Amino acid sequence: NAGVTQTPKFQVLKTGQSMTLQCAQDMNHEYMSWYRQDPGMGLRLIHYSVGAGITDQGEVPNGYNVSRSTTEDFPLRLLSAAPSQTSVYFCASSYTPRQAKEKLFFGSGTQLSVL
Amino acid sequence: DAKTTQPTSMDCAEGRAANLPCNHSTISGNEYVYWYRQIHSQGPQYIIHGLKNNETNEMASLIITEDRKSSTLILPHATLRDTAVYYCIVRVADDYKLSFGAGTTVTVRA
Numbered sequence: 001n002a003g004v005t006q007t008p009k010f011q012v013l014k015t016g017q018s019m020t021l022q023c024a025q026d027m028n029h030e031y032m033s034w035y036r037q038d039p040g041m042g043l044r045l046i047h048y049s050v051g052a053g054i055t056d057q058g059e060v061p062n063g064y065n066v067s068r069s070t071t072e073d074f075p076l077r078l079l080s081a082a083p084s085q086t087s088v089y090f091c092a093s094s095y096t097p098r099q100a101k102e103k104l105f106f107g108s109g110t111q112l113s114v115l
Numbered sequence: 116d117a118k119t120t121q122p123t124s125m126d127c128a129e130g131r132a133a134n135l136p137c138n139h140s141t142i143s144g145n146e147y148v149y150w151y152r153q154i155h156s157q158g159p160q161y162i163i164h165g166l167k168n169n170e171t172n173e174m175a176s177l178i179i180t181e182d183r184k185s186s187t188l189i190l191p192h193a194t195l196r197d198t199a200v201y202y203c204i205v206r207v208a209d210d211y212k213l214s215f216g217a218g219t220t221v222t223v224r225a
Contacts, residue, residue, distance in 0.1 A: 004158075031211065042202065042215040043159065050211060058212060090158050098209040104151075106158025 002026050006091050006107035013081040013114045021076040021110050023091030029105070031094045032074040036060065036087040037109075043090060049074055050096075081114045088112070119203045124220040127197075133190040135219055137203030140184045145207050148179060150188045151215070152199040159202065159215070162188065193223045 007022045025032065033048035035058075045058030049068040063085060065077040074093075078085060088111050092104040120138040127133040139148065149164040163170055163177045165186075170177045176189040190197055202218040 033211075033213075035215070040217075042217050045212055045214065048211055056211070059214070088156075092158070097211050097213070101164075103149075103161035103164070104159070104213065106160070108158055109156070 004091055004093055004105050004107035006089075006110050008110060009108070010111050011113070013078075013112065015082060015114060017081050018077070018079050019081065021078075021089055021091075021112070023074045023076070023107060024072050025074075025091075025093040025105070026072065027093065027095070027105065028071060029093035030071070030096045031102075032068065033058070033092050033104075034064070034066065034074070034076045035090045035092065036085075037090060038087050046076065046089075083114045086112060086114045119205055119216060121201075121203050121216070121219045123217070124222070127190075127193045127221060127223050129195060129223050129225050130192055133193040133197065133221060133223070135188040135190075135201050135203075135221065136185065137188070138185045139203070139205045142183050142205050143207075146205045147208060148177065148183075148186050149204045149206065149213075150175070150177065151202045151204065152197075153202070153218070154196075154199040162201075193221075195223050195225065197221065198223045 004025045034046040035043040037043045044060045047066040049055045055066050088109050090109050091107040094102045094104050150162040151159040153159040165177045179186045200218040202215050
């Protein structure tokens with residue numbers, strides 16, 4: 001199994017450009033989420049989804065859109081990139097967070113720079 | 116979710132036990148304690164979790180005080196590959212908004 005796959009690994013954008021960060025999991029997980037990590041800081045939740053067709057906002061949703069049309073994929077869209085969105089982005093999934101035993105599986109991250 | 120307090124950093128000698136403390140004095144009865152770690156530039160990795168009993172798995176042991184206001188993650192024989200940022204998190208089982216603080220940067224030295 002590939003686990004959680006994120007693409008691309010690195011991306012440089014100019015201010016105002018748009019792009020989509022891809023996240024896919026092959027574990028049939030219900031729950032998927034996006035985090036951002038700024039230098040020297042912990043991870044902050046952007047958006048999450050508890051199943052296909054269902055999304056909700058996390059701590060820092062502004063400037064980002066998500067959709068969940070399939071169980072496997074959870075893309076993160078930046079509509080108009082800003083330098084403040086320079087960060088490392090992590091996608092994570094779990095079967096369901098409703099049970100205490102469920103742990104999050106993380107992808108390897110996308111390093112995004114907005115100039 | 117209850118807040119957690121961890122030391123910013125700590126060093127450990129290779130081959131010795133590493134004891135990582137975490138304070139969560141406002142933890143409620145239905146909140147679990149989770150530990151994750153993040154090795155440089157990688158995504159976080161789950162280590163262990165518990166409610167009130169001590170727990171052990173192949174990676175580490177988790178000791179939770181009787182009043183549940185603090186816990187300690189124990190890496191029994193630290194190796195250089197255990198150098199990472201360790202996050203202590205408390206949450207209820209059905210909380211979708213898992214939050215990561217700044218964590219403890221653990222450096223294992225030869």
